[in-house]
Amino acid sequence: MSRPLITILDDEPEIRTMLADALEDAGFDTLSFGRARSFEAALAKHTPDVCLVDLSLPDSDGLALVHRLALEQGAIVIIISGRAEVQDRVTGLELGADDYIIKPFEPAEVVARIRARLRGSKQAKTPGDTAHFNGWTAHFDRYMLEDATGSETPFSHAEGEVLRLFLDAPKRLISRVQMQESLGGAASESFDRAMDVRISRLRTKLREDPKNPQLIKTIYGAGYIFLGDVSWS
Structure with a gap:
């Protein structure tokens, strides 16, 4: 190896x-x-x-x-x-x-x-690991989001870690503490702000309405819920 x-x-x-x-x-x-x-x-x-x-x-x-x-x-x-x-x-x-x-x-x-x-x-990155949800396909082997028309948008490794966390637990509350434990960061103001930015960027790439996102919902004071229907291939 x-x-x-x-x-x-x-x-x-x-x-x-x-x-x-x-x-x-x-x-x-x-x-x-x-x-x-x-x-x-x-x-x-x-x-x-x-x-x-x-x-x-x-x-x-x-x-x-x-x-x-x-x-x-x-x-x-x-x-x-x-x-x-x-x-x-x-x-x-x-x-x-x-x-x-x-x-x-x-x-x-x-x-x-x-x-x-x-x-x-x-x-987060297994060869051939692909998620499908609500007209989107996330290719974790090459860090790419693909929409229903085949148009592609790249995402970073850090954004991919957050996206994978959501896709592995759809329709379940993910707290800040769970995010910190899963992603290996230290609990801090900078970690929280970095998560906010990564989630905001994911919403933008998924063409979410920032005032009323339909996929990544913020539960104020508790965390986030991903509301998509997810399948893996």
Whole structure:
């Protein structure tokens, strides 16, 4: 069985070495980059399972790169940054990152977070795993929503985790606590705001009326209910 590939993008050589050593000892393969340009060039040849991305890059806007990775690569994206402000964490999660780790950190924490995300990814992305609901088809193998006419709209890995949670439990209340436990986030204001943004984006992609959504209903003070009729193939 092939080892998961983790890419590390950080302009500090010491951090790249520390992460690569810890991850390879834990059973992962790694590729390390100090510049966004070389990292993006490598994506043409390699398909990482997880991308570790520093926001403070000398040749690129790290947040813009995170957004492109989330939508185009389908990889799990974990930000590693010295920016500790709540707004930085919220912005990173809103743009599609799956997790946010603040420097300084323990390598063992990064390994644990990656393993948790990969476990969730196996549930959310199974080859050939396709859900059908109310004229829509969700292709989790390629992160794509398809409407009844065949028109397609991409969704990010992070959005896919939330969508899968709804589709696995249609017409059942899903509380914030259940979302936090299922998606592996820490209970916090930034987690709640990130969930709000991901659900809002899913509603937009499903062409829901924001004032009166018919599929993803908010039960104020309790959580959410997905009201579609779901089948899997």
